[in-house]
Amino acid sequence: MPTTYHLDVPNRLVCSRAWGVFTEEELAAHSRHLGANPRFEPGFRQLIDFLDVTEFRVTARGISEVARINPFGKGARRAALVKGSLGFGLARMYEQFRRDSSDDYRVFRDRAAALAWLDLPPDWAPPPPAPDDPVFTSSKP
Numbered sequence: 376m377p378t379t380y381h382l383d384v385p386n387r388l389v390c391s392r393a394w395g396v397f398t399e400e401e402l403a404a405h406s407r408h409l410g411a412n413p414r415f416e417p418g419f420r421q422l423i424d425f426l427d428v429t430e431f432r433v434t435a436r437g438i439s440e441v442a443r444i445n446p447f448g449k450g451a452r453r454a455a456l457v458k459g460s461l462g463f464g465l466a467r468m469y470e471q472f473r474r475d476s477s478d479d480y481r482v483f484r485d486r487a488a489a490l491a492w493l494d495l496p497p498d499w500a501p502p503p504p505a506p507d508d509p510v511f512t513s514s515k516p
Contacts, residue, residue, distance in 0.1 A: 378405045382412065383502055387419045388493075390501040394427035399437025403444065410446030417448030417478075420493050422501075423455045425462055433465060442472035449477035454489035457482060 378401050380391040389409065393402070409415055447453060455466045466482040473480065483489035487497045 389421040447478035451478040
């Protein structure tokens, strides 16, 4: 699964996106890299856009591992934006595995609802990265 994220530090927001084939290895790498980023703070909000994922290659064990390494902390609002029943079910599975987490994670099928829940305007689009902003992108060759 190619993944990317951008830290919008002034707005305390992580913009994450995945596309193509979804693998648990890439998802775990995304979480680990984000947690190690010195500009990241556990209280940031997050929009996770899974709308362009074309295939899911994940297991319950892999999703459980990603929930365990979750870098977000108390009160962090996180919105997963998905399409289709399988994407929705996997995102909800993650939600169940992270029950003891102090962040506030919800799954949405509607972009406007996800943006509203994150207190972003309905026409919001991720800002382009500043020249000194680290942008993480991973993909398997």
